[in-house]
Amino acid sequence: MKKKQLHVNRWLPEREKLVRETFIVPEEPGATVLQALLYIYEETDSTLAFRYSCRYLRCGLCGLQARGKPQLACRTKLAGVNEIAPLPRLPLLRDLVVDRAAYFSTIQGLSLYPVGPAAEPPVILREDPLHRNLMACLECLCCVASCPAYCFGEPCFAGPYLFIKLGQLHLDPRDMADRKGQAQEWGIKRCRGCEKCVCPNGVRLKETIILLSP
Numbered sequence: 001m002k003k004k005q006l007h008v009n010r011w012l013p014e015r016e017k018l019v020r021e022t023f024i025v026p027e028e029p030g031a032t033v034l035q036a037l038l039y040i041y042e043e044t045d046s047t048l049a050f051r052y053s054c055r056y057l058r059c060g061l062c063g064l065q066a067r068g069k070p071q072l073a074c075r076t077k078l079a080g081v082n083e084i085a086p087l088p089r090l091p092l093l094r095d096l097v098v099d100r101a102a103y104f105s106t107i108q109g110l111s112l113y114p115v116g117p118a119a120e121p122p123v124i125l126r127e128d129p130l131h132r133n134l135m136a137c138l139e140c141l142c143c144v145a146s147c148p149a150y151c152f153g154e155p156c157f158a159g160p161y162l163f164i165k166l167g168q169l170h171l172d173p174r175d176m177a178d179r180k181g182q183a184q185e186w187g188i189k190r191c192r193g194c195e196k197c198v199c200p201n202g203v204r205l206k207e208t209i210i211l212l213s214p
């Protein structure tokens with residue numbers, strides 16, 4: 001079986017630094033980065049910490065940095081990937097695991113659900129292509145990790161993820177809250193329009209920003 005080296009940058013909280021370790025992993029045709037991580041965990045080093053659940057494009061938990069940009073490990077082919085690291089711009093917990101809870105706590109209290117009287121089932125939502133696209137958000141935070149304007153801990157700019165959520169609600173006829181106003185409060189103007197943010201599931205981030213901009 002063909003094998004290859006995979007360099008893994010692990011965050012070690014006790015040393016407060018990223019440490020690069022090299023593992024040998026099988027490179028079968030079509031193998032993904034997640035498969036390589038599972039191989040390392042099962043065969044080489046069971047202390048390696050990383051997140052996943054669904055194994056293919058549902059849970060959004062397997063985000064990491066590969067080929068120089070945030071990606072989902074379950075979707076990224078191992079071929080051509082020599083080095084991986086945790087998602088940038090987010091607080092780190094251990095190895096490849098970022099502190100998602102710390103991120104989500106920064107946007108608590110924004111009522112990110114339809115606010116208003118109970119309504120009929122939202123048949124109309126299925127007819128709006130942009131809304132359908134925005135609902136493909138897996139909450140993987142790859143968009144936040146790839147946004148040059150985002151910096152964890154800086155108040156009032158939550159990065160593209162928040163604008164996707166606000167965009168979903170803005171297009172939801174059941175929602176009565178002022179989502180454009182929230183987007184203003186949360187710094188949509190700090191978006192530089194650089195288009196460097198990435199969504200591994202094809203959410204149209206630029207259109208979301210345009211939708212919510214004044």
Ligand code: FES
Pocket residue numbers: 052053054055056057058059060061062063072073074075138
């Ligand atoms: S493991 Fe669920 S999206 Fe990758």
